[in-house]
Amino acid sequence: MLSFFNAVNCYCDASLTKLADGTVVTGSGYILTYEGNVIDKKVKIIADSTNNYGEILAIYMGVDALCIVTGK
DSSP states (O other), X not given: OOOOTTSEXXXXXXXXXXXXXXXXXXXXXXEEEETTEEEEEEEEEEESOOHHHHHHXXXXXXXXXXXXXXXX
16 A cells, blocks of 8 residues: 555445345545544445446545645
8 A cells, every 4th residue: 555644545346246135335534644643534335236337436526525624
């Protein structure tokens, strides 16, 4: 994992799984770090979604959190 010091780092990812009843569930999330310390993190679970949607949602959530943390 690549990290930059004196900068806010954002890591985003998503995954998809199919439950026993056939429901597809996607998990999207991000982690913000600053100088090796976690400053924010969030996970969102979505039913009946695609992996591509989950990946894009994770990026959106991470960028939105960066805007809030940095005030830009």
